[in-house]
Amino acid sequence: MASSEGSKSAKRLNKPELFHEAAFINGKFITQATSGGTFAVTDPATEEVIGHVPDQGVKETQEAIQHAYKAYQSWSKTTGRQRHDIMKKFYDLLVANSDDIATIITLENGKPLADAKGEATYGASFIEWFAEEAVRDYGDIIPSPVAGQRNLVIKQGVGVCAAICPWNFPLAMITRKMGAALAAGCSVVVKAPAETPFTCLALVHLAQEAGIPDGLINIVTTDKHMKDVGKELCENKTVKKITFTGSTGVGKLLMSQASSTLKKCSFELGGNAPFIVFDDADIDAAVAGAIACKFRSSGQTCVCANRLYVQSGVYAEFASRLAEKVDKFKVGNGFEEGTTHGPLIHARAMEKVEKHVEDAKKRGGQVIVGGKRIKGNFFEPTVITDVPNDIMIAQDETFGPVAALFKFETEEDVLKLANDTDVGLSGYFYSKDVGRIFRVAEALEVGMVGVNTGMLSQSCIPFGGIKESGFGREGSKYGLAEYTTVKLITLAI
Ligand SMILES: NC(=O)c1ccc[n+]([C@@H]2O[C@H](COP(=O)([O-])OP(=O)(O)OC[C@H]3O[C@@H](n4cnc5c(N)ncnc54)[C@H](O)[C@@H]3O)[C@@H](O)[C@H]2O)c1
């Protein structure tokens, strides 16, 4: 039965039945955990409870895996065209219900409604993209040196996939994994983020409406038992792939657990993106790019700029123009008209942001806008200048609305600084010099480079990193390959 908070949340939707206080296994919404426990989910803006979901454990995870295996056996025998048709219906339903999806995203994640609508579109685009890829996953014929022999290469879905997803994109981080898995002929067990399970549950409601077979997608909800559930997903022999988006520390743990059964892994982990503005840049474009890249989702994306390196000739101008724009942001509840930036996800995130700002201040940084907590989970969008190269922010992503501006003199210097980090997800730079554009793009140690733009994200690009930002790609044709294995058939004729 729905809780009073859950009923209130459901009433905000055009289609209240999309709000489920449940897990989802084998096509059924399950409101009770074996342990009997539930956990509350709160709105990060108001800190009020918006609903409850079952606190599931290892037993339910094993059940979900078994159902996923059964569903995989039939789904893997369907044609790419059949998978396309169901996925296309699923996509159409996501689009038709995008207002409700956006409302749930704002409710549980806090991002402004306009951004949540953007995510509803972005998230749905992965289902559409992979539906279209499902019919084009070609094999190969390799000429044999042996007379009378033919070598055929076919692709097959890897099997049951476990997806462990974060809270910062409650829809898109799931559809990016799920879309590829379904297109490849795989089934999925998703461990929903404890902070944002309701978007995920609305998603599977629509999947079911679209005709996705029972057991093909399963959602385990857990909080207290999260580590045990994660370990089960990594160690269970029936699961053939682990896909994870989140912090590097958790990625390392999951990889060590997954090594016991040598699962295929793709990990999209933390970044520490350099954002470089050269003297020859278009400063208006660079400021606009920094606003989009640094402050999107209040700084809580893995591809957000974390270190802004500005060449000495334009440092003062860039800093004052950026500060002028940041000062005009309207921070508030994502449902309020005019809100440009929402809250941080929770108190732990706030502690990290405050620690980074205090450290920068102690080391001589000048706060020219913002710099402190407003109330609850809200932090002032902040710009700090004159920071030395060894502040905490230089080595650890803040995941918050703080732009630290480092000054540099030469291209050689800034490349050394930009690459002086263990991680390498994305990097950005602004320059009009064609030679420099190629030199710097090739030299940056990252998986994705934005040149004269602060936005990369689309379903058609290979999204992912190098170094300790993980491996594997999501989205694009490369993303589909992560969910398939290649099989050789040698035929003597
Ligand atoms: N790459 C990204 O998009 C992304 C997303 C979220 C967080 N982060 C990074 O991580 C930092 C901390 O945020 P966080 O605490 O939410 O990240 P996290 O890595 O702890 O959590 C991400 C997801 O992993 C799950 N998880 C955590 N420990 C697990 C375990 N042992 N087994 C199975 N699942 C587990 C959580 O339920 C969550 O849904 C952020 O400041 C940021 O740097 C990155």
Ligand SMILES: O=CCCC(=O)O
């Ligand atoms: O935060 C991780 C993913 C962000 C994106 O897809 O743009």
